[in-house]
Amino acid sequence: MSTVDLPLLPLGRGTDPSSERGVECPGDLPPASDPDLVERARAAKEALGEKVFVLGHHYQRDEVIQFADVTGDSFKLARDAAARPEAEYIVFCGVHFMAESADILTAPTQKVILPDLAAGCSMADMARLAQVEDAWDALTDAGVVDAVVPVTYMNSSADIKAFCGRHGGAVCTSSNADVALEWAFAQKPDAEDGAKVLFLPDQHLGRNTAVLKMGFELDDCVVWDPRRPNGGNTVEELRAARVILWKGHCSVHGRFSADVVDELRASIPDVQILVHPECTHEVVLKADLVGSTEFIIKTVEAAPPGSSWAIGTELNLVKRLAARHPEQNITFLDKTVCYCSTMNRIDLPHLVWALESLVGGTEVNVIEVDPETEEQAKVALQRMLDLPGRSHRD
Ligand code: SF4
Numbered sequence: 001m002s003t004v005d006l007p008l009l010p011l012g013r014g015t016d017p018s019s020e021r022g023v024e025c026p027g028d029l030p031p032a033s034d035p036d037l038v039e040r041a042r043a044a045k046e047a048l049g050e051k052v053f054v055l056g057h058h059y060q061r062d063e064v065i066q067f068a069d070v071t072g073d074s075f076k077l078a079r080d081a082a083a084r085p086e087a088e089y090i091v092f093c094g095v096h097f098m099a100e101s102a103d104i105l106t107a108p109t110q111k112v113i114l115p116d117l118a119a120g121c122s123m124a125d126m127a128r129l130a131q132v133e134d135a136w137d138a139l140t141d142a143g144v145v146d147a148v149v150p151v152t153y154m155n156s157s158a159d160i161k162a163f164c165g166r167h168g169g170a171v172c173t174s175s176n177a178d179v180a181l182e183w184a185f186a187q188k189p190d191a192e193d194g195a196k197v198l199f200l201p202d203q204h205l206g207r208n209t210a211v212l213k214m215g216f217e218l219d220d221c222v223v224w225d226p227r228r229p230n231g232g233n234t235v236e237e238l239r240a241a242r243v244i245l246w247k248g249h250c251s252v253h254g255r256f257s258a259d260v261v262d263e264l265r266a267s268i269p270d271v272q273i274l275v276h277p278e279c280t281h282e283v284v285l286k287a288d289l290v291g292s293t294e295f296i297i298k299t300v301e302a303a304p305p306g307s308s309w310a311i312g313t314e315l316n317l318v319k320r321l322a323a324r325h326p327e328q329n330i331t332f333l334d335k336t337v338c339y340c341s342t343m344n345r346i347d348l349p350h351l352v353w354a355l356e357s358l359v360g361g362t363e364v365n366v367i368e369v370d371p372e373t374e375e376q377a378k379v380a381l382q383r384m385l386d387l388p389g390r391s392h393r394d
Pocket of ligand 1: 059095120121122123124155250251252253314340341342343
């Protein structure tokens with residue numbers, strides 16, 4: 001086990017422990033009470049014209065989404081940015097790993113800006129490079145590493161994607177995780193006890209995909225806890241496993257519970273439960289439909305008026321869907337408020353500050369992946385793009 005201190009980074013990259021938020025804004029942030037914020041954002045965006053392209057993740061606040069040139073999931077947004085080479089500045093209203101992916105996929109001349117560096121992702125932070133390298137060493141000592149192909153979910157840091165690139169692995173999204181796993185297993189046809197996948201960092205997406213889409217048994221999966229020797233497994237368990245699930249999860253989707261599914265089914269006639277595969281296996285087993293954010297949006301858009309839905313994904317998106325589809329009965333699949341707190345750190349004051357800084361000639365909060373990491377991460381991303389069939393939507 002590494003002796004390196006590996007705290008989670010819920011407060012974002014470049015954390016300053018003396019600051020309550022983790023990362024202080026390095027400039028003069030306008031007060032949230034400024035009545036002119038909307039007008040200031042509009043004016044700054046207009047002044048920048050084609051030079052700026054604003055990306056808005058589906059889970060982002062309405063006050064920010066209104067200024068997005070395009071909305072989508074992380075992978076779609078990164079590709080949209082790459083398709084706009086004339087945009088010198090990509091302002092990414094999302095979280096840190098998304099801005100990294102955009103930097104990897106866009107031209108070197110384009111600069112990616114994250115309006116608040118404190119917008120991290122707790123799931124991505126659950127798999128740190130030093131921990132994953134320790135795990136790889138332990139798998140080597142256990143004599144199984146030659147049978148293992150690492151696959152990482154898009155929701156991971158650039159250095160984890162690069163690790164997968166270096167070790168013959170790939171990236172996947174929630175839409176193509178099954179195709180990526182099939183591909184990964186096929187990479188080790190001669191493995192004595194069967195090929196294995198090390199799935200990073202979301203154990204729920206990995207388990208739901210392996211068991212519900214690919215027909216593995218729950219017993220074929222083990223969980224790798226980076227804080228325990230051998231991830232908390234015996235060598236025999238590692239030899240027998242087909243899927244090694246990194247012990248990470250999304251703090252938003254992990255909150256939905258099977259009990260609430262039962263309660264809503266009892267209280268809303270004909271309700272259909274529609275959830276994201278980052279939810280726990282228990283919740284996904286009880287759902288009617290499971291899919292990515294794009295799948296959730298399309299399903300609701302295509303549903304007949306009068307349909308009833310209980311949706312298990314981030315609350316900003318569910319609220320927007322409910323507002324756009326008053327002809328349907330849309331309920332949130334949790335009793336409490338459940339926003340992605342780090343994504344929500346990108347608010348209007350930060351967006352105004354980032355845009356006005358650019359107007360004034362100052363580039364702030366530029367996210368830049370180092371060239372070696374970028375090259376290796378691109379290898380893993382390209383393997384995903386080369387997967388057969390299927391959209392790569394997140
Ligand atoms: S919703 Fe979950 S996976 Fe997505 S950014 Fe927030 S914490 Fe990360």
